[in-house]
Amino acid sequence: MNNQQMMELTTVEKSEFEQLVSECTRSGSIDSNLYIEYDVKRGLRDSNGNGVLTGLTEISDVCGCHSVNGRKIPVDGELYFQGYNVEDIIKGSSRDRFRFEEVTYLLLFGSLPDDKQFESFLRILTDLQELSGAFIRDVIMKATSANLMNSLMKSILSLYSYDENPDDISVPNVLRQSLQLIAKMPLLAVYAYQAYRHYKLDGTLMIKNPKKGYSTAENILYMLRDDGQFSELEAKVLDICLVLHAEHGGGNNSTFTTHVVTSSGTDTYSAISASIASLKGPKHGGANLKVQKMFADIEANCKDWEDREEVCAYLNKILDKEAFDKAGLIYGMGHAVYTNSDPREVILKRFAKRLSEEKGMQREFALYELVEKEAGELIMHKRKLFKPVCANVDFYSGFVYSMLGIPEELFTPIFAIARISGWCAHRLEELVNAGKIIRPAYKYVGHHRPYCTMQDRNEGKQPR
Template sequence: MTPQLIYNHSIEDSDIHNLCEDLVQYSDIAPKYYERFDVKRGLRNADGSGVIAGITRICMVHGYVMSEGERQPIPGQLIYRGYDINDLIENAEREDRYVFEEVAYLLLFGRLPNGADLERMTRSLGVRRELPPGFLVDSIMQSPSNNIMNKLARSILSLYSYSDVTENTTIEDEMSIALDLIAKMPILMDGAYQAKRHKYDNASLIMHPLRPEENTAESILSLIRNDRSYTKAEAQLLDTLLALHADHGGGNNSTFACRVATSSGTDPFAAYTSAINSLKGPRHGGANIKVIQMLDDIKAHVAHWENEGEVADYLTKILRKEANDGSGLIYGMGHAVYTLSDPRAVILKRKAMALAAGKEIEREFRLLDTVEKLTPELMKSVRGNDKVVCANVDMYSGLVYRMLGIPDELFTPLFATARMVGWAAHRMEELLTGKRIIRPAYKAIAKSKEYVPLCDR
């Protein structure tokens, strides 16, 4: 048989279209089945709370209390190893220092570092940033990707080949690998971005040498800016954002993906890649891009941003699926756990507003503030929904990145750079305490069928 005959007998695009139309029909599951078998769709209970799938000492996300079977909203709390995120951020502000490395130490090792511990942690990450010889050219530059998150996932999988310890790791091996990856994430991200710009955007390739003396936030700004310059206020704002994104409990989608992969016994590089692939999704880490796109759309269609009536009219169109992307969603509003407030959004908004004061971008922050203020009442009037909703961290994080001169393509990769800390902490907790493969059940509802011989079909 010639190659041409093979092609003629292959499944072609027109066939795939028809076959997929059949697949849609064969895949249909009526909503009644979910009710009949009490399926926890999205691993959420009927009251919106999460199905408890594990126990953790690492992080607590608290946004409501249950009273006599009803959900009572409370101000949101984000607790790292027993410490309120507000205390961690405010103490760092009071002492005019950075906080991400302190948070990383706390999440990974279980306790707050003293001065010597924190200095060692910061220095350790600085010296671990260097990529293996030839890795940047062979694994990143030679095969750039138009999507930075995909390239991050491939790069971490590729680092498996450069590690002396990959399978049957001890907890000490795991910690060393985790520190290496936390340190290298900014370098992998910047390399992937520069390669993408060079190939797909026809831009100049600008690669800076590493500065081991810089902390994580400083390294990121230093690498992505052509002139390498940044102010301490800018670096501290990015540092705060990294600390706020470092973890969010074991139940968030990407961390759960990491724990599920870990429970199978797979290697750390594969487990962290699972988490990155999960975070890429627009329902998870990609949500900050959606907020920025929505903000740009509002700016283009509302003439007077300070006029709440004009803003409310356009938000109403969005809710009615008549504007923006037609989804009916006001991105950046609402959260699965937080009700009255998301502590990350509160902290970020406060710090961002202070840095934006007097600058042109202050108008955009005030526009988002108006969206945050108007949305709850508009949702009630348009949808008849009395659910308490608040702004989540995505409402402000994208505009903060933009204020810092960070390209849109790096918004989600920066999220991953911070969250690598939480993934590592949860992976090690799963290794130390899980001891069982995570395997939920699915109810099969397909009816039995009598086999039809090939010649009779």
């Protein structure tokens, strides 16, 4: 129920609705001590924060520590795609414009392509990189949403109706669907933004077809900008962003969602839409936007961005819930797996520095660097933690997107444009291995009651 509908309720109806809210909250409340009593792994994580093992994968490996004599020792983070270190992929690739496409091939097929394989793969993606005028008019342009993740879900679910064989979950058919979605996702996202800009912000409606021969990163910038122009470094940095966000293990919320929903035997469009719904959540995909807003707040409240003491004093205010959003969090700091460092952040920081030099934003970059340097120690001291707290990939990604002139509404959709490669690889892996439907257990902690008649309810005799 939105605010407008709430305003239309009578005083009596508002009171009745508030009573329903109260009853719903009371009914849903569970004693937190029961989670300890029954050893429930909330969030599928144990008391030490380790993930509960729920599956096997060969697609990627996320390493934040090494095991030595049964003890976990924090190390610099490493990320592997199909066994290859992402740092090596980025440094070693000869395809300076198409790293994301090369990584997509690797994730889907398990090996790096040779020239012939890669050229064939690019031709297939290019051929699939189109949307009909009717689809753009009837789906994307109708009922535009301020949150473009909802627009993405709507478009992908609608593509089901344009598929002659949507429910076939054989590997050949799902691979076909996956390649189509990977190719079309940038169009769905950028066109959704253009529709939003036109209908909600009264901007000019500009729909461009993707340019043949351009990479995914180049086409995003080309379709998004009025003049279609971009520098070589801009396209390269966005391409790196897509690579770093393409995949991150089977246990992250949206990828685990892919496995769970796929295991039910549902269609590709439903499965990917569910993954996007997960990524939309601010605890998962929206963190970089939070980082951006936090830095805008820091910039507004710190007179001298180079004054370490002033900046640290304000960071302590944020941690003490006295500043910014009063949540007590320094966004972009900390990760569930990485401790010493997040390899994605380390890589992206290098490119953020180069881009800041091209854009004349070295002062802003220096502030990010200062906060990164100090925040980990402040958090450890304030929260009495004994393991390092490192910056994660979200720390610099929003800053990079802002320097590229990408509107905030597209921050999370760009994450989805990248991560769909990983989602599709995991969906195919789940189908190839023909696993059981994923069905974890929930323990019932209520109590059984005899049915209560309406008369007893009216007389207040219903047991609680």
